[in-house]
Amino acid sequence: MNDRQSGLATYVTSHGFGHLNRTVAVLNRIPNDIPIHIRCHSNLFDHWRERLTRPAEFGAYVSDAGALNPAGDSRATDGPGTLDHARAVHEEAYKRIDDEIDWMRENRVGAALCDAPPIPLVAARRAGIPAFLLANFTWADIYDPHARRIGPGAMAFVRSMRNDYRSATTLFRALPALAMRRVAPTIDVGMVVTPGKNRKTELKSLLGIKDQDKIVYFYVGRYGQANLNWGRVERFAERGIHFVGFHAASAGSPRNFHVVKPTEWTGADLAASADAIVAKAGYGTVCEAMAAGSPLIYPPRVGFAEHRALDRALRLWGGGTPVSAREFEELRLEGAFDRAFAVRPGPPPFSSEGALIAARRLVETLLGTSLDSSQV
Secondary structure (H helix, E strand, O other), X not given: OOOOOOEEEEEEOOOOHXXXXXXXXXXXXXXXOOOEEEEEOHHHHHHHHHHOOXXXXXXXXXXXXXXXXXXXXXXXXXXXXXXXXHHHHHHXXXXXXXXXXXXXXXXXXXXXXXXXXXXXXXXXXXXXXXXXXXXXXXXXXXXXXXXXXXXXXXXXXXXXXXXXXXXXXEEXXXXXXXXXXXXXXXXXXXXXXXXXXXXXXXXXXXXXXXXXXXXXXXXXXXXXXXXXXXXXXXXXXXXXEEEEEOOOOOOOOOOOEEEOOOOOOOHHHHHHHOOEEEEOOOHHHHHHHHHHOOOEEEOOOEOOOHHHHHHHHHHHHOOEEEOOHXXXXXOOOHHHHHHHHHOOOOOOOOOOOHHHXXXXXXXXXXXXXXXXXXXX
């Protein structure tokens, strides 16, 4: 379908901001004359508008459930709860798949981009349009170890989901990634990331801290980390260490914990402006850290298969500083900070041109012409 007015339907999971930020990096490379339709949970619309630099239409549509975390602990995954919820959402979305196919046709959609729900891939195939999967894992990969512990019914659901993913025309494999073999013809695009700007001088002025003080970008996801020993945060003020993030500490108001507005700062900018990052190792945060050359202090992540690929990449890069679950929960990070502030990591182990590569392929599919880098 090479009609110049053909649009791109973009489906993004509601699980975490990493998927949104990754997809934004691609969409911001798409020329404005190609219509873009963003299909996701409505509670993400404002976050899209904070990051998107080109026009797009928004529509509420949910077809996957991601993973559930135990209350207050964004490091772990509730396996049985995740599988129950995922299967219910999946089955409900399948009941509405004909409606989505009709929507694609009525809106003259020329291609679909998914990060990383599988059902829109099936809808696109049935509608006769190319379907691109942008991912460093599939939800089937994440659910598989939990399903094996639960039993045959859960395993049957995972097998069915794996088959849904095979509806993709092309897999944009965003590195670092799981293998995802036998999903679709694969393009290893490298890191899909929007590099941040180093605004350290501006940030120190905003926070009212000294030139010699250290800035630590602190991010544990939008679900929070209530079991952290927040009382230890203020102890680091004696060492000139100040924390900055988008959400206030869950306990007390440490004088060295600062909150900035997401409308004025991006996570990538904070990563590029910080002396170190403390965060769980999610795809977006890991790539932003490596692109910025900012050391990342991170805990183990229980029950989430993606973690092993991210951990391996961070160790290969040289700027990753893993800590134990106990050290992270108790915020006993003195030794980790000493190591992080001293390290000088090399370049990332992967290219950071993934967004450009994916955008170029999407534009060529929609317009039927080859474009050079200056056109996207």
